[in-house]
Amino acid sequence: MNNFTYYNPTKIIFGENTISRIVREIPSDAVVLMTYGGGSIKKNGTYDQVKKALKNYEILEFGGIEANPQYSTLMKAVELCRDKQVDFLLAVGGGSVIDGTKFIAAAVPFEGDPWDMPAKGAKVEKALPFGAVLTLPATGSEMNAFAVVSRKEIGKKLSFGAPPHTFPQFSVLDPSFTRTLSARQRGNGVTDAFIHVTEQYLTYPQGAAVTDRMAEGILKVLIDEGPEYVRESGDMKAAANIVWAASMALNGLLATGVVTDWATHSIGHELTVLHNIDHARTLAIIWPGMMKVMQEEKRDKLLQFAQRVWDVRAGSEQEQIEEGIRRTEEFFNSLQVPTRLSDYDLGEDTIDKIIENLKDNGFTALGEQKKVTPEKVRSILSHRL
Numbered sequence: 298m299n300n301f302t303y304y305n306p307t308k309i310i311f312g313e314n315t316i317s318r319i320v321r322e323i324p325s326d327a328v329v330l331m332t333y334g335g336g337s338i339k340k341n342g343t344y345d346q347v348k349k350a351l352k353n354y355e356i357l358e359f360g361g362i363e364a365n366p367q368y369s370t371l372m373k374a375v376e377l378c379r380d381k382q383v384d385f386l387l388a389v390g391g392g393s394v395i396d397g398t399k400f401i402a403a404a405v406p407f408e409g410d411p412w413d414m415p416a417k418g419a420k421v422e423k424a425l426p427f428g429a430v431l432t433l434p435a436t437g438s439e440m441n442a443f444a445v446v447s448r449k450e451i452g453k454k455l456s457f458g459a460p461p462h463t464f465p466q467f468s469v470l471d472p473s474f475t476r477t478l479s480a481r482q483r484g485n486g487v488t489d490a491f492i493h494v495t496e497q498y499l500t501y502p503q504g505a506a507v508t509d510r511m512a513e514g515i516l517k518v519l520i521d522e523g524p525e526y527v528r529e530s531g532d533m534k535a536a537a538n539i540v541w542a543a544s545m546a547l548n549g550l551l552a553t554g555v556v557t558d559w560a561t562h563s564i565g566h567e568l569t570v571l572h573n574i575d576h577a578r579t580l581a582i583i584w585p586g587m588m589k590v591m592q593e594e595k596r597d598k599l600l601q602f603a604q605r606v607w608d609v610r611a612g613s614e615q616e617q618i619e620e621g622i623r624r625t626e627e628f629f630n631s632l633q634v635p636t637r638l639s640d641y642d643l644g645e646d647t648i649d650k651i652i653e654n655l656k657d658n659g660f661t662a663l664g665e666q667k668k669v670t671p672e673k674v675r676s677i678l679s680h681r682l
Contacts, residue, residue, distance in 0.1 A: 298505040298554035304460070305549055307440050308467040311541065313533070315469055316346045319387070322428055322467045323354070327385040330357045330378055332398045334364070334390045341477040343432055347389055357381055362390070365569055365576070366397035368412060368448040375404045375411065378425065386427035388465075392436025392489075395429050396444035399463045402427045414457045415446050421459030429468040433478060434540040435486035435577065437493060437547025439468035447570065452654065454566040470544065472536040480527050483539075484632035485577035487523040490543040491516065491628075492580040496558045497551040499588070499598050500665040505554040509601070512551050516606045518542045520628060527632050560663035561587050564674060567651045574641060581629040581636045586680035588622045590673055594666055638681045648678045 310318050323329060329351060338344040348356070359374045377383070378401065388398035402424040404411035413419035431439045438444065443458035475483065498512035518538055526535040545551075564587075565579035574582075592599055596618065603609040603621025612620065626636050638647065652671045655661065663669035669677075 298503060298508075299556070301553045303549060303553050305440065305464065306461060307465050307548075309440065309470060309544070310467060311470045313471055313473045315471055316343075316430060317350050319347075319350050319428060319430070319467070319469060320353075323351070323385055323387070325353070328355045328357070328381065328383050329385045329387055330359055330374070330381075330383040330401075331387045331389055332359050332362060332374065332394055332401065333388075334360065334362050334394050336360060337477070338389050338432060341432070341474065343389060343430065343474060347387070347430060351387075357383060362394045362397040363447075364393050365445075365447045365454065365573075366393050366400065368400075368446055369450070371397050371400050371404070371446065372411070374401045378405045384425060386425055388427060388429040389432065391431070391433030392438040395431070395438040395465070396436070396446065398427055398429070399424075399438070399442070399444040400446050400457070401425075403457075403459055403463055412448065414459070415455035416453070418457075421462055424459065424462040426466050429465045431468055431470050431540070432474045433482055433486060434470075434475065434543035435489040437490070437544055439465060439470065440544045440548040445566070449570070452570050453658070454570045455658075468544075470540050472533050472540045475526075475536045475540065476530050478530065480530075480633055481575075483527045483530070484634045485575050486543060487519055487526065487539060487632055488581050488629055488634050489577040490539070490546040491519050491523075491625075492561060492577075492584055493543075493546040494519075494551060495584070495602075496561060497555065499595055499602060500556060500558055501595065502597050502601075503555045508551060508553055508555055511545075513602075513605050515542050515545055515551075520606070523628070524631050556665045558665045560669040563655070563660050563663050564651060564677070567654045568647075570654065571647065571650055572641065572643065578634055581626075581634045582638060582640075582681050583677060584629075585622055585626045585636060586677040587669075588625075589680055590677045591664065591669065592618060592622075594664075594668055636681070638678065644682060648675060651678065 388395045429439045442460035442463040447454040522535040522538045568579040599618045603617045609617045609620045
């Protein structure tokens with residue numbers, strides 16, 4: 298296990314009917330900008346609850362943050378914050394809204410072109426404080442310092458993070474908010490969380506027994522609770538476990554002491570840029586091919602995954618590995634998440650474009666061992682036709 302320093306300052310306020318507690322977390326004299334997406338929070342009652350909780354605050358609103366937050370949209374919020382001297386942000390929504398709000402928080406005081414933060418890794422010295430009210434469990438953005446921002450006019454989807462400045466100060470996790478989510482949104486959320494875990498876990502043995510067991514436990518919860526959560530929106534036991542599992546999947550704990558992967562995400566981002574496929578669904582397409590093509594590099598952990606997570610013990614080691622991969626793809630399908638490029642009528646031309654974009658972005662040696670080359674990417678995607 299590698300040396301590590303773990304720090305996560307985000308306060309989690311978990312449970313039903315907890316929005317009212319945000320007044321304890323926001324300075325009473327703050328000028329607050331509430332950010333949100335397409336307006337679903339006004340239909341499900343979350344908007345009214347937040348407005349009631351902050352009735353004594355000066356509140357501005359900024360809606361319309363996209364599912365893949367766009368730089369041009371976020372910069373409008375940045376200008377609003379500067380013009381109105383906003384000094385606290387409150388993201389109300391899912392991971393995309395929270396990601397976008399992180400970018401806004403960092404961009405407002407940034408000197409220079411804010412696109413340099415994701416594009417050039419420009420150093421972030423400070424950011425506006427912000428909190429989050431989570432309405433869709435999936436990305437873990439409510440409990441980490443990282444975000445993904447898109448710029449469709451140049452075909453880019455890039456990540457950035459500036460800990461400790463871009464950690465939410467607090468996040469409200471109310472499982473009851475999942476009642477109004479569609480089955481598609483819930484299935485995407487479970488899939489996203491699952492692959493967040495495997496991106497950190499399915500590498501090679503690193504002697505991190507505690508980290509491994511935490512990862513396996515979260516995966517088993519997602520497997521046990523995920524299908525019921527997708528089928529039955531009113532099951533608050535399943536919802537509560539999925540909400541917490543999704544946060545734990547990407548709050549930094551599973552990366553402690555280990556080298557992580559993220560190649561599946563890098564390839565998936567290109568699918569979203571090219572065809573606007575839901576982020577989680579791009580991951581479900583790529584993951585089985587990634588595990589198949591890279592199984593020699595990941596052999597020991599894939600066997601561990603099959604045995605400990607899926608309880609596969611019969612057959613040879615190779616057969617167990619293949620069964621673990623098969624069961625995972627079957628699990629994604631059980632969540633109503635397609636797993637083939639052909640499910641979206643995509644073929645070889647898409648593979649060519651993805652490889653071209655990865656090369657343009659300098660992503661030619663991905664994965665925990667930097668062995669996912671353009672040639673490997675072609676093989677991975679060819680398995681998903």
